[in-house]
Amino acid sequence: MPLHPTTLEAITRTFDSLDYAALGAIYCHEGGDAFWEERRGPCQELGIRLAEILRGRLRPNGRSLYVGAGVAEIPVLAMETMELQRTAEAYNLRADEVTLLNAACAGLPLEFQSKDAREARGTFDHLWIVSVLNDPECFPELGGLSSGRANPVTFDPASFTIERQAVLALAAGCLEKLTRPGLVTTSVEEIPWITDWCEHQGLACAVEDEDHPTAIVADPICFIRIGETPR
DSSP: OOOOOOHHHHHHHHHHHHHHHHHHHOOSSHHHHHHHHHHHHHHHHHHHHHHEEEEETTTTEEEEEEEEEOOOGHHHHHHHHHHSOOOOEESOOOOHHHHHHHHHHTTTSOOOOOOOOGGGGGEEEEEESSSSSTTTOOOOHHHOOOHHHOHHHHHHHHHHHHHHHHHHHHHHHHHHHEEEEHHHEEGGGGHHHHHHHHHHHHHEEOOOOOBBEEEEEEEESEEEEEEEEEE
């Protein structure tokens, strides 16, 4: 079922209000204007499609934790808060982007926070963590290895080891806030971090067979259901 017209209008209004020139400097080292000229439409359209898919997997009045949320997450955040009356806490460490996002989202029942998502209080029945655990800017060696772009000549094993420990801690710090059963939305590349955590916690997890395209990064999105049954 399509999103409610009021939600679609709010999403369109928000995308129209974004400062793409400023966002271009945040998302790209160069060519930011061309990047958003190409990605703006698909980002909105694919985000709406993903919101429609996710809506059927979430219960009303629940709580979602969004890690590294940005422009691509606006449609799903709007759906959760406007149609399911859910609480969605969106975290993003880039303070300049958070300022731009909150300015564009004025009037929507959501607010981006420039903090570490592990500082979020309470528990959540849905965790959104997409292109965070393999972020090449934060974790260059690990991100390159995850995407298959690692250079065997220049690859730094010592840096990778440090990055790996940081990602394990980040994944654990967010996943431990998830109720059981719970839902995780993540990228296909990040599946191993989720399943590894479940393995160590003795929790069953099921990765849905179908994945879904995204506009910002090439790595598609998938859903993982985490339960309480010991393995």
